[in-house]
Amino acid sequence: MFDLSQKTALITGAGQGVGAGIALALAQQGAAVAVNDIVTERAQSSAEAVRSQGGQAIAVPFDVTSPQAVNEGVASIAQQLGPVSILVNNAGNAGANSFAPTPFSKLNPDEWQKFIAVNLFGVMNCTKAVLDDMIEYQWGRIITISSGAGQTGLTLGVSVYGAGKGAGISFMRHVAIENARNGITANSLALGLMNSVDDAGVTAALVKSIPVGRLGTPADIGAACVWLASEEAAWVTGQTIGINGGSLQS
Ligand SMILES: NC(=O)c1ccc[n+]([C@@H]2O[C@H](COP(=O)([O-])OP(=O)(O)OC[C@H]3O[C@@H](n4cnc5c(N)ncnc54)[C@H](O)[C@@H]3O)[C@@H](O)[C@H]2O)c1
Numbered sequence: 001m002f003d004l005s006q007k008t009a010l011i012t013g014a015g016q017g018v019g020a021g022i023a024l025a026l027a028q029q030g031a032a033v034a035v036n037d038i039v040t041e042r043a044q045s046s047a048e049a050v051r052s053q054g055g056q057a058i059a060v061p062f063d064v065t066s067p068q069a070v071n072e073g074v075a076s077i078a079q080q081l082g083p084v085s086i087l088v089n090n091a092g093n094a095g096a097n098s099f100a101p102t103p104f105s106k107l108n109p110d111e112w113q114k115f116i117a118v119n120l121f122g123v124m125n126c127t128k129a130v131l132d133d134m135i136e137y138q139w140g141r142i143i144t145i146s147s148g149a150g151q152t153g154l155t156l157g158v159s160v161y162g163a164g165k166g167a168g169i170s171f172m173r174h175v176a177i178e179n180a181r182n183g184i185t186a187n188s189l190a191l192g193l194m195n196s197v198d199d200a201g202v203t204a205a206l207v208k209s210i211p212v213g214r215l216g217t218p219a220d221i222g223a224a225c226v227w228l229a230s231e232e233a234a235w236v237t238g239q240t241i242g243i244n245g246g247s248l249q250s
Contacts, residue, residue, distance in 0.1 A: 002230040005030030008081045009229065010074070012064050012126055013091025015042025017196050018145060020049065021218020022088050022225045027055025029226050031086060034060045034077040038096050056081075064091045064122035067129075074129040083133035086229045089123040089144040089168070094161065101157035112160045119164030120171065127175060131184075140184035141229045142175060144168045145221070146240065148190050148248045165190075169240050176238035185237035187228050192216055192244025211246030 004026055014023045015037030027033045027050045035050065035057055037043035043059035050057035058080055062073035077084055093099050095118030102111075123144050134140025149158045150165025169188045176186035195215040197203050207214060224243050227233050242248050 001232055002029055002226050004086070004226070004229060007031045007085045007229070008034065008077065008083060009086035009088065010034045010036060010060070010077060010084045010126070010130065011088040011090055012036045012122065013038075014088075015039055015046045018191070018194060018218050018221050019088070019090040020046045021222040022090060022145075023047075023057065024050055024053065024055065025219065025222025025226050026086065026088075026229060027057055028053070029230075031229070032056040032058075032081040034058055034073075034081060034084070036060050036062060036064070036073065036091070038063045038091070063096070064089075064126055065095065065117040067125045070125040070129045074126075078133070083137065084130040085134065085137065085139055086141045087126055087130045087143070088225055088229075089126055089142070091122050092119050092145060092147075092165070094118070095122070099161070103157050104159040107160065115160040115164045116167070119161065120167040123168045123171060127171075127186075131175075131179070134184050135179070135182050138183040140179070140182070141233075142172065142184065142186040143225055143228050144172050144186075144188045146188040146190045148192055148242065148244055150188075151190050151240065151242075151250070152248060172240075173238045180237060183234075185228070185233065187236060187238070188240040189221065189224055189228075190240050190242045190244065190248070191221065192242070192247040194218075194221075209247065210244075214245065216243065216245060 047057040062069040149162035
């Protein structure tokens with residue numbers, strides 16, 4: 001079950017955190033993985049980490065917000081590993097910029113762009129770049145890493161990020177239905193709070209709000225991606241699945 005050998009997976013923003021965990025999980029099931037990040041050194045060290053555990057991985061640094069860079073990156077993957085059959089759109093947050101939660105009333109229009117650029121246009125650029133091959137081979141898996149902030153209103157100061165994440169979810173649904181007869185599935189994972197927060201005091205406070213009683217880990221998300229990427233998940237498409245320790249129920 002969940003055998004991904006003979007598959008080529010592109011995971012964006014996989015130089016650290018959740019994406020690095022997804023790359024490792026897919027490689028452990030046999031996929032050849034292309035580890036993307038906008039930061040070259042991160043992509044390289046994450047690919048090396050996969051190889052050191054016996055997986056097949058290459059680093060493919062590019063900026064997902066640039067259609068040309070994405071097309072060149074995907075062409076390079078096809079040359080080295082074969083056409084991409086599994087795409088995980090993980091690059092997100094505020095893209096290459098820092099992310100300081102701020103109420104919408106305090107944000108200027110020129111601060112909106114970075115959230116939409118990576119969380120929506122990044123997802124669209126990568127999906128567009130891999131779709132023709134998936135249609136030709138009549139097999140593909142597209143997974144977009146979204147957030148509870150894309151599903152519900154929050155007091156955290158993440159309105160434009162949430163708009164970008166919600167747009168990615170909506171886009172996946174349409175891609176799913178347009179390609180349902182092409183052997184291609186498209187789904188979103190809406191993550192809850194992950195263990196990337198470095199401050200023990202903040203972490204303890206956050207954990208109290210999570211029914212399961214702990215923050216999420218990259219391995220939690222990697223396991224969900226393995227399932228969605230597999231042959232066995234062929235009847236799962238157009239869905240948004242919460243991976244959040246019970247924080248939000250749908
Ligand atoms: N951390 C959380 O609590 C949380 C919660 C919900 C959803 N998410 C989502 O999960 C995903 C991963 O989150 P994370 O916490 O691991 O993030 P992270 O910031 O630790 O890692 C994201 C990686 O993406 C790369 N990146 C940024 N912009 C890029 C671009 N334009 N092109 C290519 N790579 C780019 C960064 O360099 C970084 O290495 C994101 O989509 C995020 O929105 C995270």
